Every structure is written in C-alpha cells, then in structure tokens.
Amino acid sequence: MSNTVLSVQDVTMQFGGVVAVNNLSLEVHEGEIVSLIGPNGAGKTTAFNVITGVYAPTNGAVDFHGKQIICNHPKGKMDKLYAGENKGKYKKTLEPTPDKITKLGIARTFQNIRLFKELTVLENVLIAKHMRMKANIFTDTFLLSWKEEKQMKEDALELLRILDLYDVRNEIASSLPYGKQRHLEIARALATDPSLLLLDEPAAGLNPQETDELTAFIKRVRDQFHLTVFMIEHHMNLVMDISDRIYVIDFGKLIASGTPNEIQNNQKVIDAYLGVAEDD
Amino acid sequence: MTEKKKSQLSILFSVIALIGIAIVLFCVNRFTPPTFMLRTVLQLGAIYALVAVSMNLLNGFTGLFSLGQAGFMAVGAYTFAIFTIPVSSRPGVYYLYGVADWLKNIHLPILAGLLAAGLVAAVLAALIGAPVLRLKSDYFAIATLGFAEIVRIIVGSTPMNRVTNGSLGLKMIPKFPNFYFPFLISGICILIIALLLRSSYGRAFKAIREDEIAAEAMGINLAKHKQMSFIISSFFAGIGGALMGMFLGAITSTTFNITLTYNILLIVVIGGMGSMTGSIISAFLVIAAREWWLRFLDQSTYIGSFHVPLLKTGFRMVVFSIILMIVVLFFRKGIMGMKEFNWNFILNRLDKKDPAASAGGEGNE
Structure with missing residues (x-):
C-alpha cells in the first residue's frame, strides 16, 4: 500500500x-x-x-x-x-x-449517536461545514457573505443527495429512524471534508439487514x-x-x-x- | 404552493404585520394621554424584550446558563448615564462629591452613548469571559451571578463616587427623544440578533447547545464561539441597560440587583428557551401583567363590605412566583418552545394540499 x-x-x-x-x-x-x-x-x-x-x-x-x-x-x-x-x-x-x-x-462518528437532535438534517450537515467558512461573524450576520452561505447550502444538499438523505433534509434529526441517524452521522462527518x-x-x-446496508454504504x-x-x-x-x-x-x-x-x-x-x- | 412562493408570502405577511404594529404604536402615541399605562407597558416591554432576547441568545441558543444579565445592564446603564448627562446639569447630579476631572467635558450624543454602553459591556464580557467560560453549567451560572453582584457593588462604592456618584446614583439621564425611540432601537438590535442566529455562526451556537462534544468534533472551536456569544449577548444587554436608564431617568446600583436578572429569566423561560419570538411575546405579556393587569393584587379590595383576603402590597409577586413555578412544572417549554413564530398556520390553510411545514421564522417584533 x-x-x-x-x-x-x-x-x-x-x-x-x-x-x-x-x-x-x-x-x-x-x-x-x-x-x-x-x-x-x-x-x-x-x-x-x-x-x-x-x-x-x-x-x-x-x-x-x-x-x-x-x-x-x-x-x-x-x-x-x-x-x-x-x-x-x-x-x-x-x-x-x-x-x-x-x-x-480527521472526522469521526460516535458510538452512541450524537446528532444535534433538535435541528434539521440539513442544519446538522451545515454545522459541519461551518469551520471551513471564511466569512467572519460580522459579514455573515449582515448577509454580506450570502454567496458563501449559498454555496455551503448547495454543497450540503449535494452531499445529502449523494447519501440518500435528501428527502428527509427538513426533518428534525431525532425523528429519523435509527438506521438513518447512523447514516446522517456519517454524512455529517463527511461534510467536514475529511481524508x-x-x-x-x-x-x-442495527439489525442484520441494516448492517448489510451499512457495509455497502461505507464501501461506497x-x-x-x-x-x-x-x-x-x-x-x-x-x-x-x-x-x-x-x-x-x-x-x-x-x-x-x-x-x-x-x-x-x-x-x-x-x-x-x-x-x-x-x-x- | 412552492417553497419560494411560501417564503414570499411569509415576507409579505411580515411586512403587513410590521406596518400593523407601526400603526398601533402611532395610534397609542396619538390618542392616549401621556400617563396612560399602555404607553409605559409598551416601552418597558420593548426594553425587556431586547434584554430577554440577548439573554436567550446565551441561555437558550448557546446553552450557557448565565445569570449575569443585570450586571451587564448596569454597566451599560451607567456608561450611558455618565457620558450623556448634560454637562450643565452635572453639578446638580454630582452635588455631593463633584465630577471626576477627566469626565468634566466629555459628553456624547444619545446614539453614541448607546453604542458606548454596548461596547463597554462587551469589553467587560471579553475580559471575564476567558476564565468564566471554562466553567460548566451551574458553576458558570454562579460565576456570572457573582460577577453581576460585584459590578453592582463596585458601581455603588465610595472610590467610584466621582464617576458613578456612589450610592446616590445618577439622575437627569436624557429621556427618550420621542415615544418611538425604544421600539426602534430594540427592533434594530433584535433584528441583528435574529440575523446572527440564522447565520452559520448562529447554527454553530445551536450546535454547542445541542451537544458540546459533537460540536467540537465537527470542528467548532468551543472557546471562541462561546466567547463570541457571551460578548454579543452582553453588548445588547448593555444597550438594554442604557435604554432602561433612559426610561427611568434615574438609576442607582440597586436598580440592577439580582431580582432584575430573575425577572428577565422569568420572561425567557415563559417565552421558551431558544425562541426569540417567544421571548418578545412573553416580555410584553409579563410586563403588562406585572405593571398593569395584576396591579389589583397589590391593593386591598372590598367587594361590597367583604374584604378580599390576601390582597395587599407584595401579593402580586407571590402570584408571579406561583406562575413561574407552574410554567416550570407543567409548561417546561414555555409559550413557543424552541420554535419561532411563523406564518405556516395561515399558509397551510391557504393551501391544504401541501402538508409540508417548512421552517421560515419571522424574527422581529
């Protein structure tokens, strides 16, 4: 290797x-x-x-x-x-x-799921993108960096689309089924642009079927x-x-x-x- | 209905609501006598709304349970008063101790004074933030509570006589230039906080509230973001304090005692931790109830010749405490929970086929 x-x-x-x-x-x-x-x-x-x-x-x-x-x-x-x-x-x-x-x-997920429970799926992913943001708090508050915001949102939606979470993007994270929450946690980790x-x-x-799905998911x-x-x-x-x-x-x-x-x-x-x- | 159309309609409704509020304020100003209770309630409500929203930014959105709001309000109010009391009336205000020499000729216009009030509170927050924000939950609450008391005591202490007029307090603070002033300033400040909360930084604050460990693992610098939230919250608390000073006209260090923090906390809890619109609504409700609707509880009353028991000075506060207990026990989420007010209930009725209730907050009064 x-x-x-x-x-x-x-x-x-x-x-x-x-x-x-x-x-x-x-x-x-x-x-x-x-x-x-x-x-x-x-x-x-x-x-x-x-x-x-x-x-x-x-x-x-x-x-x-x-x-x-x-x-x-x-x-x-x-x-x-x-x-x-x-x-x-x-x-x-x-x-x-x-x-x-x-x-x-280096991105990680947790043994006991640690999503931002009260926030939506999309927000969960957007938060992971926050640290790569170049805008400071003033330009971001006063909408001067709306282009970057927009780009961030598009990237996040694209990621959700790839990972089959697009349909649930406006759901509250804790309302997702357990298997989906696992997927979301991985999606959120991926949003930080890790290597x-x-x-x-x-x-x-996860049950056996969900485990098989996850195996394929991780490989993909x-x-x-x-x-x-x-x-x-x-x-x-x-x-x-x-x-x-x-x-x-x-x-x-x-x-x-x-x-x-x-x-x-x-x-x-x-x-x-x-x-x-x-x-x- | 598409999401775009929905958001357009939401904006339209919001504009209509704002115009409605403006008309109501105009009518109140025009057609009520200057001593009418509604005027006081609305003005005080606007000030409390700002302070409650600033406290909510810290307690409800960033998950830092702070009890130092009164301290920052005191700093703001005193800064504002010291710099804006007209030079000509200073001898009258500082009649006992005299004015400090450096202060004699400094005078700021009202808006600059408000900004200074916010900035001084923010600088102080930055200074104490670094050590205090290392503490977790209850300890943080105790530390900020202690800070607020320290500020109050320093401000009223003898060495500060020539600046803050010690225990005599300051008077002749400029009044609101017109009836609309507090609404305008509060509105702008709340709008800024609303914009902040919908930005990426606002989301980061919420992430810290939801789960600190996960937030940090997602690359959010906890110390930095907590510090930002603390400073911004204090900045607006400082402005709120200055508005309070303008409203009262005279302040002493006891104006900003611990009860004030609890009053604000009461508003935040009743409105819902983590809901700005909740804080605003509950600020007006609580102030109206306290200053106006529940006044009768403080007066001994006779129905016919029957003397209604319990009704005497101070009973109002007992009732208030009971309300707070009931809210905490049975309505833990408050009026709005963590939701923001939006127009979906109308939009969905307009369009029954579309069940999606997407979030579209309306974040100003």
Whole structure:
C-alpha cells in the first residue's frame, strides 16, 4: 500500500493508575478500511479519543499524513505514576483540541449517536461545514457573505443527495429512524471534508439487514469520497467483509494485526475475543 | 404552493404585520394621554424584550446558563448615564462629591452613548469571559451571578463616587427623544440578533447547545464561539441597560440587583428557551401583567363590605412566583418552545394540499 495516512506511535493513555491504552502502535494507509476490534473495555474508544484530541495521551505520538499532530510525555504527578513503556522517548508536548484535529481532516462518528437532535438534517450537515467558512461573524450576520452561505447550502444538499438523505433534509434529526441517524452521522462527518474517517461502532444497534446496508454504504462512501476509513466494530460479519486489515487489542495492548483471514485463524485472538463471539 | 412562493408570502405577511404594529404604536402615541399605562407597558416591554432576547441568545441558543444579565445592564446603564448627562446639569447630579476631572467635558450624543454602553459591556464580557467560560453549567451560572453582584457593588462604592456618584446614583439621564425611540432601537438590535442566529455562526451556537462534544468534533472551536456569544449577548444587554436608564431617568446600583436578572429569566423561560419570538411575546405579556393587569393584587379590595383576603402590597409577586413555578412544572417549554413564530398556520390553510411545514421564522417584533 501507498502513503501512510495515520500512524499511532507508542500511545499510552493512563487514567490515574489505570492504563486504558498501553503502548499502542498502528498504521493506516491511504484508501484502506482498517478495523480495530477487541473485547469490551479493551480501550478501543479511548484510542479513538486520543486520535481525535478528546484526551491527550499520557505518552506517545500520532502522525497524520506524515506530520506529527499529537505528542505528549508523562508530566507532573503522572511522571511518578506512569506505568507504561517508552518513557522518555517523546519530549514534545502537542495537545490540540478536537476541533483542530477535525480541521486537519480527521472526522469521526460516535458510538452512541450524537446528532444535534433538535435541528434539521440539513442544519446538522451545515454545522459541519461551518469551520471551513471564511466569512467572519460580522459579514455573515449582515448577509454580506450570502454567496458563501449559498454555496455551503448547495454543497450540503449535494452531499445529502449523494447519501440518500435528501428527502428527509427538513426533518428534525431525532425523528429519523435509527438506521438513518447512523447514516446522517456519517454524512455529517463527511461534510467536514475529511481524508480520514473514524467510525466508532457504526453498526451498533442495527439489525442484520441494516448492517448489510451499512457495509455497502461505507464501501461506497470510501470510493466516492476517496477516503481512508478506520473503524471500531463488534459485528464480525461486517468487519471481516469490509476490512483490508484488522488490529486486535485486549486490555489496552495490541495482541494481533493482519488481514481478516490471518486474524480469524490467530489463536490469541480466538482466545481473547472471537471465541466468545461465536454466536455472532 | 412552492417553497419560494411560501417564503414570499411569509415576507409579505411580515411586512403587513410590521406596518400593523407601526400603526398601533402611532395610534397609542396619538390618542392616549401621556400617563396612560399602555404607553409605559409598551416601552418597558420593548426594553425587556431586547434584554430577554440577548439573554436567550446565551441561555437558550448557546446553552450557557448565565445569570449575569443585570450586571451587564448596569454597566451599560451607567456608561450611558455618565457620558450623556448634560454637562450643565452635572453639578446638580454630582452635588455631593463633584465630577471626576477627566469626565468634566466629555459628553456624547444619545446614539453614541448607546453604542458606548454596548461596547463597554462587551469589553467587560471579553475580559471575564476567558476564565468564566471554562466553567460548566451551574458553576458558570454562579460565576456570572457573582460577577453581576460585584459590578453592582463596585458601581455603588465610595472610590467610584466621582464617576458613578456612589450610592446616590445618577439622575437627569436624557429621556427618550420621542415615544418611538425604544421600539426602534430594540427592533434594530433584535433584528441583528435574529440575523446572527440564522447565520452559520448562529447554527454553530445551536450546535454547542445541542451537544458540546459533537460540536467540537465537527470542528467548532468551543472557546471562541462561546466567547463570541457571551460578548454579543452582553453588548445588547448593555444597550438594554442604557435604554432602561433612559426610561427611568434615574438609576442607582440597586436598580440592577439580582431580582432584575430573575425577572428577565422569568420572561425567557415563559417565552421558551431558544425562541426569540417567544421571548418578545412573553416580555410584553409579563410586563403588562406585572405593571398593569395584576396591579389589583397589590391593593386591598372590598367587594361590597367583604374584604378580599390576601390582597395587599407584595401579593402580586407571590402570584408571579406561583406562575413561574407552574410554567416550570407543567409548561417546561414555555409559550413557543424552541420554535419561532411563523406564518405556516395561515399558509397551510391557504393551501391544504401541501402538508409540508417548512421552517421560515419571522424574527422581529
């Protein structure tokens, strides 16, 4: 595979004495769909939260398109408490807030849907386009940048049309059926113009048919928007079907990585995770 | 009916309504005696409408529960008064302590004074915004409440004697140049807030209200946007305070005590958190009820020889508190909820075949 889009290096996330993510390193290449799987509480969402800037890692760094975007090392009282590895390898402190990360081109969805519930579908998408806006608050208020506004709206409608949400554009987001809300969350993430899309359990709560639809949807989105997709998922059918590569973590540590085939036959993974998910 | 035609009709109705309001105001001005209650109620209502909308911008649209509105009104009112009291009447106003030297010859016209009132309030909001906006929900409310009290106490304190006239307060504040003045200023300010809320920045504010974490993940800089909302809200609260000063003619630091904030909060809650038109409607209703319709509750009354119990000074406020409790318990969404007033109810009747009720807010009085 070609360029590395995302590279997570030795990331450790420690809350007090609890090590949620331990020395995690992984890479996602351009155009790939990569899955992160593991039992509940393994630290998958924490890893996502580190990548998207919600938490600053205790130690480690994250590169995006070859440029370091996050870097931290244990400081203050964490210095004594630190239980992970590679202490002292990272010296810089770089802790951008989530909005800065999104601006760089990493968009995400949430495990438990977090739409702007009382707003319409169109408004949800428009809000995601807000950060790319050039107009300042004065020109925007006094309608001096109406051209940009109009362009924004057209782009948003176009996106909704592509993603089959055009018909419901004026509906309130919370009134949509669950499956559609999932789609809308992805649409909203796409509206931020990302090059990397992080999906946190996109199929959670969907029935088998909806899951199949979502599989097709994610593939289509990746091809149409030339994206790289990195996702957390528990539905093994979806994961095995869609992923180019899979990373497996357990207790915050990476225990395996490889193609779906390799993972399915990996004894460590079967013991830690797949074995218990037989009925899936 | 197409959406375009609908919006055209909405604009037409809005224009007709505005003209209607203008005619009503004109008639009130023309045909009622200067002391008539309706005049007071309308003017005060317009001022409260502006302040309520500015508070709603923060509390209802950005989801920041602030209780500092009275503080910013005080700043606005005092700024306005200090700069616009005619130079000739200053010796009379500052008869005890005298005027500060730097202030002696500064005098602003009314409109510049209003702008200054807003700007000073906004600058103050910018200064305290950075630390205070880090706090979440209740803590933010307490901090802003504290700020409002600090402002009130500083303004009335002895070191400020030669500027704010300390606890004596300021009088001889220029009155409204004409009957329409408060309506015009409030109308313009509310229109600006309405335009802001329909802009992309307004949408970003609403996103923060709906879900901070998601808003931040969508690239909205929380600190920056909260700060903007706080400053703008304070700017208009400052102007509202100045209008209040003009209306009253005289202010002291106790004019802007905590009850004032609660009165505004009452208006916002009754109108609906997150609805501008709700705030406007409820401002006029609440002021009319308080100053006019419920006055009888404060006077002891006899029906025949029967002395109606409970009716005595202060009972009005008890009734008011009960109304607030009922609203909070049973009508949590207020008059308008989060919706804005629009003409769809007429448009849909005109065109029964088209069931789509698209949003098309009408955002001024």
